[in-house]
Amino acid sequence: MTGAALAFRATLRERDWELAVDLAAGETVAVLGPNGAGKSTLLAVLAGLLRPDTGHATLAGRELFAVGGSARDQWLPPHRRGISLLAQEALLFPHRSVLDNVAYGPLVAGASRGEARDIARRRLAEVEASELEGRRPAELSGGQAQRVALARALAPDPALLLLDEPMAALDATVAPHLRRMLRDQLRGRTTVLVTHEVLDAYTLADRVIVLDAGRIVEQGPTAEVLERPRTAFTADLAGLELLTGVRTARGLRLPDGTEVEVDSSAEADPIPAGVAVACAFRPSRVEVREADGSGVPSASGALRATITDLEPRGDVVRVRSAVITADVAVQQLAAAGWSTGDVVDFVVDPRAAVLYPR
Numbered sequence: 039m040t041g042a043a044l045a046f047r048a049t050l051r052e053r054d055w056e057l058a059v060d061l062a063a064g065e066t067v068a069v070l071g072p073n074g075a076g077k078s079t080l081l082a083v084l085a086g087l088l089r090p091d092t093g094h095a096t097l098a099g100r101e102l103f104a105v106g107g108s109a110r111d112q113w114l115p116p117h118r119r120g121i122s123l124l125a126q127e128a129l130l131f132p133h134r135s136v137l138d139n140v141a142y143g144p145l146v147a148g149a150s151r152g153e154a155r156d157i158a159r160r161r162l163a164e165v166e167a168s169e170l171e172g173r174r175p176a177e178l179s180g181g182q183a184q185r186v187a188l189a190r191a192l193a194p195d196p197a198l199l200l201l202d203e204p205m206a207a208l209d210a211t212v213a214p215h216l217r218r219m220l221r222d223q224l225r226g227r228t229t230v231l232v233t234h235e236v237l238d239a240y241t242l243a244d245r246v247i248v249l250d251a252g253r254i255v256e257q258g259p260t261a262e263v264l265e266r267p268r269t270a271f272t273a274d275l276a277g278l279e280l281l282t283g284v285r286t287a288r289g290l291r292l293p294d295g296t297e298v299e300v301d302s303s304a305e306a307d308p309i310p311a312g313v314a315v316a317c318a319f320r321p322s323r324v325e326v327r328e329a330d331g332s333g334v335p336s337a338s339g340a341l342r343a344t345i346t347d348l349e350p351r352g353d354v355v356r357v358r359s360a361v362i363t364a365d366v367a368v369q370q371l372a373a374a375g376w377s378t379g380d381v382v383d384f385v386v387d388p389r390a391a392v393l394y395p396r
């Protein structure tokens with residue numbers, strides 16, 4: 039025994055996919071990544087719907103699979119894995135009542151009809167759906183159906199819960215209710231959550247794994263990964279700008295030689311000069327100034343760049359360039375008269391930037 043609830047490693051040559059994931063008992067891990075990164079592949083292999091070329095996985099001390107090794111392959115079929123999946127769509131049995139949908143798992147696992155219905159009633163109460171027990175799935179709203187689907191996923195008391203973008207198909211007005219419910223239900227439950235929403239990761243996950251092209255590219259405690267991103271994808275998801283370079287006495291030097299100033303006086307563990315670093319900050323903490331016409335940026339630490347795009351966002355306009363993005367007040371932009379193709383200076387607020395080793 040490793041102490042891990044889930045110990046998983048597998049490869050799939052056809053998808054150039056190779057992953058190792060360990061989960062502690064009761065831990066929720068959010069899996070993030072761009073389209074095609076391999077998130078669904080992970081869920082499918084865990085659920086037993088897709089067979090890897092090589093790999094080994096144990097869940098709560100039981101072997102889920104051992105394939106491609108020297109010994110004979112082991113492969114536990116999906117219904118014997120102790121794993122439940124909640125997908126974007128509720129996928130309830132259309133001809134059964136809500137109660138019987140939720141009772142199905144325990145019934146198949148060997149409970150009597152009465153026991154299975156008792157379990158189902160308890161689970162429905164937990165997701166505030168008791169009054170729906172006599173309805174058919176067609177008589178439910180999207181949010182109600184998803185709550186029932188959550189009750190159904192939890193009814194067999196799975197050793198591992200898989201959530202595949204559970205809020206994605208819901209109205210923005212309904213999603214917060216389910217998110218709150220999930221927060222309560224996931225406490226102490228070993229869960230893998232695939233999501234595109236940073237709010238889901240913050241609200242529900244202890245840890246985050248970022249995938250790209252079938253590999254893990256970042257992982258760690260949720261706040262650490264999202265506040266100190268190492269990839270452009272994670273930075274973008276977290277609403278941060280990311281610059282990379284080398285540590286200098288005043289901040290960091292970018293590959294083009296520009297030095298960006300960062301106030302690191304509060305740094306607990308100073309990073310020595312010469313170390314490869316990343317620097318993250320909000321676009322709202324970047325100022326845009328008129329370029330003064332000389333060949334060098336007007337302010338020290340300014341990044342001179344051409345505006346490639348102007349994107350209105352309420353009372354600010356997102357000013358994009360190839361190197362950096364700034365949010366500028368609509369009035370300031372209008373007064374300055376900047377438009378795409380103009381060369382301007384971007385200045386990062388030294389106190390608003392976080393510097394960390396790459």
Ligand SMILES: Nc1ncnc2c1ncn2[C@@H]1O[C@H](COP(=O)(O)OP(=O)(O)OP(=O)(O)O)[C@@H](O)[C@H]1O
Pocket residue numbers: 053071072073074075076077078079080
């Ligand atoms: N049925 C399939 N057969 C072959 N290759 C597939 C299949 N499904 C996905 N792939 C490939 O496997 C890789 C990982 O895809 P996967 O669906 O796991 O990504 P994802 O991170 O879930 O993406 P998304 O966010 O778009 O759902 C991609 O290169 C994809 O093209």
